[in-house]
Amino acid sequence: MVDETKKLIKMKNLTLEELIQQIYRCLNLQHFQKMKQENLTFEIVDMRDNIIDSDEAVKQAFMMGEPSFKIRWRSLQQSIINEKTR
Structure with missing residues (x-):
């Protein structure tokens, strides 16, 4: 799901x-503009909000039947701030 679609x-x-390559194909120009203007990236999560961040997580999602994923927008600035404070 991308923006509830x-x-x-x-x-x-x-x-x-x-999976990441397929998600990029689903994004349109407005998504890329939003990413640039608002300094955003996305993370992939399953429908239970578990972060998909490895090949194993992708495989597990497919084992659970009909897999569904959604992207969650995340600020790159916040990630940079968190990195600097650690």
Whole structure:
């Protein structure tokens, strides 16, 4: 799901890299402009809000039946602030 809109993706390989590539194909120009203007990135989560951050997490999501993912916008600035304070 991207901004509450369901998008169908087809995976050739059950890897995080493939999932990210498929998600980029689902984004439109407005999403990329928003990312640039607001200094945003996204994280991939399953429908239970578990972060998908590895090939194993992708495979587990597919084992649970019909997998669904959503992207959650995240500020890059906040990540930089958190990194500096650690």
